[in-house]
Amino acid sequence: MADRILANRDEFLRTQTIEHDAPVPKEIPQEELMRRMPRPLRHVKYIPVKNLVYFSKNNPPAFSYETKIKIPLAKDKLVVQVRNAGLNPVDLKIMNSYTRNMNRGVGFGCEFSGVVTEVGENLHGKWKEGDEVFGVYYHPNLGHGTAQSSIEVTPSKDVVLHKPSNIGFAAASGTLFCLGAAYNILDSLESKGQLSEKANVLINGGTTSVAMFAIQLLKYHYRIPNKLVLLCSEYGATILKSHFPDLCDELIFVNYVMSAGRIHKPLQDMINNRETISYDAETGQPISTPYDQGKFSIILDFIGGYQLLGHTDVLLAKNGAYVTTVGDYRADYTKDVYNAWDNPSANARKVFGRLLWTFDYTHFHFDPNAKYVSKNDWAEKCVELLESEVVKCIVDKVYDWKNFQEALDYLRKGHSHGKVILEVERF
Template identity: 70%
Template sequence: MADKILSKNDNKLASLTLDRNIPTPKEIPQEHSYLRRVGRPLRHVKYIPTKSLIFYSVNKPPQFSYEKKIKTPIAKDRLVVQVTNVGLNPVDLTIMNSYTKHMNREIGIGREYSGVVSEVGSNISQQWRQGDEVYGIFFHPNLGDGAAQSSILVNPSQDVIIPKPANLTFQQASGTLFTLGAAFNVLDKLESKGQLNESSNILINGGTTSVGMFAIQLLKYHYRVPKKLVVTASEFGATLLKSHFPDLCDEMVFVNYVTNARHLAKPLEDMINNREVISYDAQTGQPISTPYDQGKFNLILDFVGGYQLINHSATLLAKNGAYVTTVGDYVHDYKKDIFNAWNNPSANARKMFGRLLWTFDYSHFYFDPNAKYASGNDWVNKCAELVENEVVKCVIDKVYDWKQFSDALAYLRAGHAHGKVILKVEKF
């Protein structure tokens, strides 16, 4: 093709086809862009460090943990309480017994507390202030949170929290609200159903339990029940109640459940049928007879559990009477009992079908202290008023440093506590 073009002597075409010694163009240097990892701007996130008493399962002893932290600033509807004391309850043991396997997560201990407010969310700053002394209930059995921490994050819309009055010590405050709330709600429900009134004849099984002590005070100081209360207690327990409430010595009739452990109903039936109470002098052992003319009971409050009294309901309870238990048909065993509302089959069956088979009203009481349920009868404010006016008081049995938690839990588990067991929480 090139020869044909050249043969025509076309100089222009020839110039286009001739090879020329032109150097190859040099490569134009280019700058390549690369993605580079750079440092993230610092975010000023602060935390409140906490020391917590926790456990992993009932088969592994509790221990202290430093893993939980409270992020600040806190939510607008929350507040932080620096805990000073924690009240232990049997429910703490039943929750521990429920975790039989290592769940690889920390489970907290303690359901009620006292302390000082250290942080306040902006939405509740008109109601609460830093430095406020408070006490309340921190009940989260299914979430694993416990009050035995140096600081806790509280949601006032769910967690009951109230100002601590000056006449109440931190130790007393930490052991008051959970058991007082339970006793108040039991009696308030009975009063609303017309089963608690001035003519009520009442038997309290377990008068030296914390709930039993508050029930005695409420019945005599708040409801002003005129008849004598029949109380089952050990000899030591009866002496203890008399020492704490000397003005009620003549308002209570004591039946020793220790000497009648297997036949608790027998001395009660004899008391009703024979119209006398037989007690024994502590020094000489001689029997002492005291008249009793109150007849059968209109109301039995059982804070111990067991089937003995129910089995003799026909001879103990008056027609249309009421039987309320916080435990169930089995005597409490804090080494085995678990946190489960349906672990008492016979009690639950009686609760559902009892009215068809018996002439008394049976109730297996369960206390849910969530603040959102408290508006029904305003029990929180009513209990706070009773405490502030010194109508009722918390009876403390023992106080332990929280480093002695093993001794505190062992004492509670033995079932011999006559009043509240309190832990002192150190600052952290």
């Protein structure tokens, strides 16, 4: 076949003067001909980028080659060749909010790891080509994402950090959004005097990624002596035990699946009866363990809704703190929309209003923009925690970015046990 093409081509070149619009004989595939024609050398003035974009939530993302990064680069920017893009539920919420077709592609992903390939003139002191980095690139309103072969990062706006050498690119790309959220929630509780060593913490959604970081921070960093009570599935409890075998005796698992619709009940029984009931995995026999920690001083809710909030009178100690990353409605990644306001039903608000004076309620919103970092230096602190192996990122699945649809479908189900990561092609 190749010989035939070459023979056709030689014949063609012998007999024709090639003009710009000269017709190409049918038997020579045009693509092949184009590939073999010498092209003039040109001065490259941009970095070509391959990225994943969508035009609305109704059309699946597709690869695009429209984006180009101009060089020389602006003085305050870096170019990072992306190795991995970490995915988060917020990416789905942003996607869900594009209900109509946009006239430009919207990128997705807000976390990345990669290698610096270009450094703006003003940044030469701190950064150099070849630096391994990770960070958060959070531009929900501009429609820029990290699922692209290269991104232009502005360190004064985007959180970008040197990647600790003890963590790989995949784990690094899934770390900062959830670790940053967990760190900032706990840091704020601590600064308000609510995270003392007497803290008794309940976590709704014990296997969410934010919770997995919160668990590590509470136990390894803040060294909270009380056991942490986690609402999770039975399988989730097994996963947590396998990742943190040293914490098996420090965690109490309460199965949310068995108490669907009334998850406060087993917790209320636990507090009132001063015992926890678990079930033997093989025999199914109940096992009673004493529980003497009383009501919770902190509830961290990573699932949302009123199932716990409506029962804070029996669950939360006076002057306790209730922090949710989700809000009034239970998270549903298939339809939740980015930046939707809480819109509670009148009844729910009544319950909420009746109890508000007894505890501190926070709907936490994480803004990972670099300009807020200096408030408590959370980004550098997270790097220290990673370097000293106080915390680690639990990765559930890594997908080749060509299989982005599988990755998004998996994330959308809301049952991942750790981060979902894309492996980005080196383009």
